[in-house]
Amino acid sequence: xxxxxxxxxxxxxxxxxxxxxxxxxxxxxxxxxxxxxxxxxxxxxxxxxxxxxxxxxxxxxxxxxxxxxxxxxxxxxxxxxxxxxxxxxxxxxxxxxxxxxxxxxxxxxxxxxxxxxxxxxxxxxxxxxxxxxxxxxxxxxxxxxxxxxxxxxxxxxxxxxxxxxxxxxxxxxxxxxxxxxxxxxxxxxxxxxxxxxxxxxxxxxxxxxxxxxxxxxxxxxxxxxxxxxxxxxxxxxxxxxxxxxxxxxxxxxxxxxxxxxxxxxxxxxxxxxxxxxxxxxxx
Numbered sequence: 546x547x548x549x550x551x552x553x554x555x556x557x558x559x560x561x562x563x564x565x566x567x568x569x570x571x572x573x574x575x576x577x578x579x580x581x582x583x584x585x586x587x588x589x590x591x592x593x594x595x596x597x598x599x600x601x602x603x604x605x606x607x608x609x610x611x612x613x614x615x616x617x618x619x620x621x622x623x624x625x626x627x628x629x630x631x632x633x634x635x636x637x638x639x640x641x642x643x644x645x646x647x648x649x650x651x652x653x654x655x656x657x658x659x660x661x662x663x664x665x666x667x668x669x670x671x672x673x674x675x676x677x678x679x680x681x682x683x684x685x686x687x688x689x690x691x692x693x694x695x696x697x698x699x700x701x702x703x704x705x706x707x708x709x710x711x712x713x714x715x716x717x718x719x720x721x722x723x724x725x726x727x728x729x730x731x732x733x734x735x736x737x738x739x740x741x742x743x744x745x746x747x748x749x750x751x752x753x754x755x756x757x758x759x760x761x762x763x764x765x766x767x768x769x770x771x772x773x774x775x776x777x778x779x780x781x782x783x784x785x786x787x788x789x790x791x792x793x794x795x796x797x798x799x800x801x802x803x804x805x806x807x808x809x810x811x812x813x814x815x816x817x818x819x820x821x822x823x824x825x826x827x828x
Contacts (some may be wrong), residue, residue: 546602546603547601547603547605547607547608547778548600548601548808549599549600549601549608550598550599550600551597551598551599551600551617552596553596553609553610553617553618554617554618554619554620555599555619555620555621555625556621556622556625556642556643556742557592557596557598557617557643557645557768558592558642558643559578559590559591559592559615560576561615561641561643562615562643562644562645562723563578563647566578566600566647567690567766568671568674568678569675569678569679569690569733570649570654570678570691570692570693571672571690572689572692574754575709576591576592576656577589577590577591577689577777578590578615578635578700579690579691580611580650580690581650581685581691581692582602582603582607582610582611582650583602583605583610583650583651583692583693583695584607584610584687585604585607585649585685586602586603586604587602587603587688588601588607588608588610588611590602590604590611590615593651593755598614598615603643603645609617610650613648613650613764614649614650615645615646615647615648616645616646616647616648616764617781619645619801620765621645621766621806624766624803624806624807625638625804626646628800628803628807628810631799632821633796633811633814633820634810634811634814636814636819636820637810637811637813637814638810640675640819641810641813642820644809644810645806645809646760646761646764646805646806647692647761648760648761648762648764650693651693651694651696651729651730651762652762652763653694653696653698653699653729653730653762654678654693654694654762655692655698655758655761655762656720656723656724656729656758656762657677657678657694657720658670658673658674658761659672659750659754659755659757659758660712660717660719660749660754660756661674661688661712661716661752662753662757663716663751663754672711673710673712674703675724676711677707677710677711678691678693678694678710679691679692680710681694681698681699681702682694689789695730696724696727696728696729696730697724699720699724700721700724701702701723702721704717704721705717707721716749718749718750719747719748719750721808722747722748722749723747723750727743727747732758732763733763733764734823737759737765737768740759740763740765741755744758751771751772752768752771752772752794753770753772753790755768756768756770756771756773756805756808757770759827760806760808760809765805766802766804766805766806767801767803767804767805768793768804768805769793769797769804769805769807769808770793770797770805770808770812771790771791771793771794771797772790772791772793773793773808773812775809775811775812775815775816776793776796776797776812777790777792777793778815779796779811779812779815779820779822780793780795782794782815782820782822782823783820783822796811797811
């Protein structure tokens with residue numbers, strides 16, 4: 546085993562980042578993240594009282610992978626400074642300064658998460674994702690975790706197989722088609738606009754799905770979660786009427802290149818009552 550003591554760049558909280566991070570490929574137990582690695586084996590991460598994050602993996606590639614998954618190298622201090630007085634997320638930037646997105650080891654897993662999450666409740670989407678991953682990838686010896694799926698795992702499937710696992714025909718077909726025609730990992734080397742345009746050309750992917758892939762698969766903050774149901778509810782509360790998904794783009798526009806991270810903070814703020822929304826009118 547290789548170990549590394551990493552001082553995160555900027556404010557960082559492993560607890561806040563991994564609060565809802567358990568899935569088929571990773572689990573958080575007593576403050577320790579145990580994660581199956583795309584590079585092989587399993588890694589562990591925990592944070593010390595002084596802020597240092599301890600990483601353990603079977604090889605150097607695993608240490609690098611944990612750094613990416615935990616977003617340890619991405620200082621978001623500019624985001625915190627710029628929006629500390631923002632009327633919507635200002636309070637959240639002060640209360641959970643160390644919150645960052647927990648990423649997936651492969652872009653393919655982020656794409657799976659995106660297509661699972663289209664138009665259904667988050668709990669149901671995560672259940673389908675977990676079922677698909679467990680069916681497609683082998684379990685790690687001595688754990689209940691499964692290896693992260695890659696493009697090849699989906700490319701060799703027929704959409705009907707995904708339908709049997711709970712993923713709708715249209716969404717399963719889009720996932721298989723994209724993984725057969727596109728090397729998703731190579732998207733990490735493309736500029737943001739080119740990457741987004743390439744994904745949006747695929748049938749079955751919209752702005753929300755692209756936002757998920759950017760935030761969790763590519764580790765980018767410049768595409769927000771447009772049409773996320775939580776953001777729809779937030780904007781509806783602010784405007785006093787039910788809004789359409791596309792209107793949430795206006796909610797994210799002020800955050801510019803930080804729209805993806807702002808999505809995360811907006812959702813946290815709304816869920817925890819940190820956004821000053823008007824009270825509903827009495828009937």
